[in-house]
Amino acid sequence: MTPRSSRTTNDSSTLFDLDAPRITSLIDEVGETFPGASPRSALAVSTLTQTAKDIVEGAFVPLWVRGEISDFKSHRNGHWYFCLRDRAAQMRCVVWSRDQGALPAAPDDGMQVAAFGQLGVYAARGEMRFTVTRMEADGDGLRQKALEATRKRLAADGLLDAARKREIPRHPRRIAFVTSSSGAALHDVVAVLRRRAPAVELIVVHAAVQGDTAPRELCAALARVARWGGAELVIIGRGGGSREDLWAFNDERVARALAACPVPTISAVGHEIDMSLCDLVADLRAPTPSAAAEAAVMSRAETALEFAGLGRRMTDAVKTRLRDARSRVLQDSRRMSAAVQVRVVQNRHRMSAAAGRLNALSPLAILQRGYGVARDAEGHTLASASDFTPNEAFVLQLRDGAVDAVSRAVRLREAASQ
Amino acid sequence: MTLEQRLLRLEAIVAELEGQHLDLETALARFEEGVACLREAAVALAAAELHVTKLSEAADGTFVLEDFDADDA
Incomplete structure (x- = not known):
């Protein structure tokens, strides 16, 4: 008997004055009845x-x-x-x-x-x-780890390339805003658009922007905008919140849906310091929803200035055109009269030159200089000594009259020299 | 025409006029068109007011734009 059981027995006997052997036999009975109380009732390990x-x-x-x-x-x-x-x-x-x-x-x-x-x-x-x-x-x-892994996958697919960024239309007529229709972001965007008061239609496309369903709803909203096809610009975003609240905008499915958007996109998630994957994928990242609205539209005054500038350029161009046309007409007429004058002078020169040459060639001019011309009875010019025969009558024409003459002898130069 | 379309048209007209390739008659015709464009834009700008709607898609895939009271947002 162990010391512990003997003490128990002793205690019991002092308190209740029970029969010790009987207790022992009861304990044995318990051992038989209850699992694990004795080797014979040992439990299975699995039990x-x-x-x-x-x-x-x-x-x-x-x-x-x-x-x-x-x-x-x-x-x-x-x-x-x-x-x-x-x-x-x-x-x-x-x-x-x-x-x-x-x-x-x-x-x-x-x-x-x-x-x-x-x-x-x-x-x-x-x-x-x-x-x-x-x-x-x-x-x-x-x-952070998940974000980085997703970012790498998006980058590998080229979705973060700067070359992918599309220009934001300067005057979109219809802007779809994917956000919660009861959120602060919508309120801010409407306030900015109303203040800038452009000719814009804002189309709210509702999606939960936080919670478990947010990624799915945001994707569905983006897909709805794409199917509808009426928007020229899409803004996606929500107001500020905890990192947890903004997490849907780091969802890979949402980022990919945004990248696949057929029209230019502006992402505006939370506050200035919050940067989401949607921000990286969007064509433009705005620090806040209000800033997105500012970036999306020109104010009425800016637009008016732009029109005025174009109007001025147009007027200037037309004035220049008119001035050019006028000066060209003037120039043409001046050039024309100058050309005519040149022609007249040229002709005069040509005429006097021709007259001079004509004069020089005239036989009369030669006679004037003291030369004579011999002609036979028929009037043929006798220009060479060989044209003459001895005792032939001929006429010698001089500047002031003619002499009837007869040749006595013909002396050719060759004959004379021989 | 939307404001954007008007702006684009005006820009095209200005570019043509500044390019000097047009004959004078055509240039003047373009100018007149540009002035009309400016006039219409001014009217449109003065009348511009934000319009907020909500996009919903019916079960048959058609889209509905309902007026949306943004002040409740």
């Missing part, structure tokens, strides 16, 4: 672990646990396994593949996280196990 599981899961409601991630493993079966530890202890954890969508990204070893889940027992290993369904990393590490 014990199942019992432990029931007790642990009953004792702990789902709760948040803080620790550091280690030994993270994404298993072939699709589930994630890791340890959550601090200096003194560690606990095995699992995220079932069906629950992974609720986590922004898979955690990395070394990350400090808060994990939400249910403590239980994994019977096959006889281990305590924490089944995680939500997780947040310090410094928003998981979201």
Whole structure:
């Protein structure tokens, strides 16, 4: 008999004065009846672990646990396994593949996280196990990681290229605004547009801008705008909020839907410092919804100035044209009369030159200079000595009359020299 | 014509006039058109007022623009 049972027996006997052997036999009976109380009633391992599981899961409601991630493993079966530890202890954890969508990204070893889940027992290993369904990393590490991964995918598809950015139309007539129809952003945008009072129609395309359904609703709204086809510009956005509130605008599906928008887009998510993937994908990023409205339309005064400027240029151009035409007519007439004058002078010169030449060639002019012309009886010019025969009558024409003459002898120069 | 279309037309006219390629008669005709364009734009600008509607899509895929009271937003 052990000291403990003997003491019990003693205590009992002092209190109730019971028969010790009878108690012992009762204890034996309990041992036979209740599982695990004796070798003969020993429990099966699975029975014990199942019992432990029931007790642990009953004792702990789902709760948040803080620790550091280690030994993270994404298993072939699709589930994630890791340890959550601090200096003194560690606990095995699992995220079932069906629950992974609720986590922004898979955690990395070394990350400090808060994990939400249910403590239980994994019977096959006889281990305590924490089944995680939500997780947040310090410094928003998981979201940052997810954001960066998505950004890389968008960049790889060229959706962030500067060359993709389209010009924002200067005077869009119909602007679609994808936002919550009850949000502050809509109120701000309407106020700005009304103040600037352009000839604009604002078409509100409602979508939830935060919460689980926001990404899906934003995508649906963008798709609706595209199908409708009536907008010349799309603004997408919401007012400021927590990072969590703005998270839908970092959703890859939303960013891709925005990139696929058939008309130019302006993104206006939250406050100035908040930068979302939608901001990166949109053709223009406005720091706030009000700024988006300012960027989307020109004020009435600006537009009037633009028209006035064009009017002035048009008038100037026409004036120049008229002045040019007038001066060209003037110039033409001046050039014409100058040309006529030149022709007259030229003709006069040509005529006097011709007259001079005519005069020089005239036989009379030669006679004037003291030469004579011999002609035979028929009037043929006798220009050469060989034209003469001795004793031939001829006429010698001189400047003031003629002489009837007869040749005596003919002396050719060659004959004379021989 | 929308304001944007008017602006585009005016810009085209100015470019043509400044380009000096038009004969004078055509240039003057363009100028007259430009002036009419300016006049219409001025009227449109003076009358401009923000119009807010809400886009909804019926089950048959047709779209409806209903007036939306933005002041409730």
